[in-house]
Amino acid sequence: MNEVLLRSENLARAFGGLQAVAGVSLSLYAGQVTALVGPNGAGKTTTFNLITGNLRADSGTAQIRGRPIMGLKPWQVARLGVARSFQDLRLFTHMTVRENVFAATETASWFWQPGGSRARLRRQERAEAALEATGLAALADARAVDLAYAERKFLSMARILAAEADIWLLDEPASGLDLASRLRFGELLKNAQARGVAICLIEHNLDVVVELSNRIAFLDQGRVLAEGDPGTILKDPALAAIYFGDRPQEAA
């Protein structure tokens, strides 16, 4: 098995009386795509938010290459090599496509970035490579707000590529994409996998899950009910019943 880049153990978080995540343990392996699958409200995005520090966990731990990350702020987790996308994309709407991607390479908080012109050139190369890889080079000077939906999706991926993170958390990255765009997106993921990136994606389209993922973690009511290869998990009739809303009635 490949190296574990990110591991969470028993992550839990409640909102008032609602236990959104109830002990999620998850491992992300270098060069593998893990799909988080489950019905709405299963706790998938909350799990991402707990790992990235956007939410504080009530209990549980998470490590990146063995280094504990609980209590770190989102920007600190990001600097350890975690990049994420959001369901609502959260692009820098009034900046150009190129600026969006270039901004992803500049993490220093000071008035200038360290490393001088050589480092700047290297950042520019990273940004241009990300634009090429996502097919956005021709639109580099357009404002993000003026892009079509699929292009916006690819811009959020271009930012992640340019950030050079080795752990990707992608929240419904393929939703709303047509077949051609989905194939391009699949290529991006395969290239990243080949470079050893550990990818976790939340996805509702099971065709996309089968197409792209090596492993599935099936979440329901804040727990990982099953974990394994897509063929096995998706053929499980009990899980299918939960996913499609035909939940078996519990005994009174």
Next chain:
Amino acid sequence: MIAYAANLATLVAIFGILAATLNFVVGFAGIFSVAHAVFFGLGAYAGAQVALLLVPDALLACLVAAIVAGGLSLCLALPALRVRGEYFVAASLGLQMMATTLFSEAKPLTGGIGGLVAIPRPTVAGIEVNVLPLALVALALILFLTARLQRGAFGRSLQSIRDAESAAEALGKNVAAVKTLAVAFACAGAGIGGALFALHLSFVNVESFTMDQSVLVMAMVIIGGTGTLWGPLLGAILLLSLPAGLAFLPFIPPTEVGAVQQIIYGLAMTLLMIFRPAGLVGDLSKGRATA
């Protein structure tokens, strides 16, 4: 007449500095502060005290004013920066109200309501100088620095935070540090404007650092165009020239100039928000609803 024009030009340059620095936080960082006059005031008092107690050296006064205003902005803004959007507006409003009271009450530092009087004429290297050339140089310097920062990595960080704070943070940007630096830079600039204001008038009191002044500077930024380089300066020129222009119109009685001015301000702001929501210099497509 020349003295009148020189006075107006000096005030335009000083308020141009204020508007440009406020624009840096409002236009580029999306931090809506209605307390910019506080830091203008801190700089004015600091600069005045340097001139009164030490030497009336303009450069020293500006340096001390920048350090005091920029430094105190860190202490005062850090807790406030933890809140977002409209909550920051409320927090800065509270700061403005608190500061106005402190300026009125801290007599040993500010002279209280009566203010600080008889501030000596400024000098540079021991030679007495007018404030106008100093204010123009300071304005040019601040516009240059603002443009450099805006076009560089820091500007991109600020704009990314303005557009999507959580996404910027998810890309490794320390949002609090970037915002704090932006506020400190802008407030240090406002402090320099304050020192020049005190040296220009030879007198300062709390009346110049109230909520009205903060709103006036905000209006300059909005009318000129938030997030643009030249817009705030244009806003400063327009809003400071308007009362002067009205005073020359023979059919407006001098006692009514103030009321007419307020009506024109209100009308201009309303028309601007309808027809040019991004300001006079701003990109017309910005601020409009997009599909």
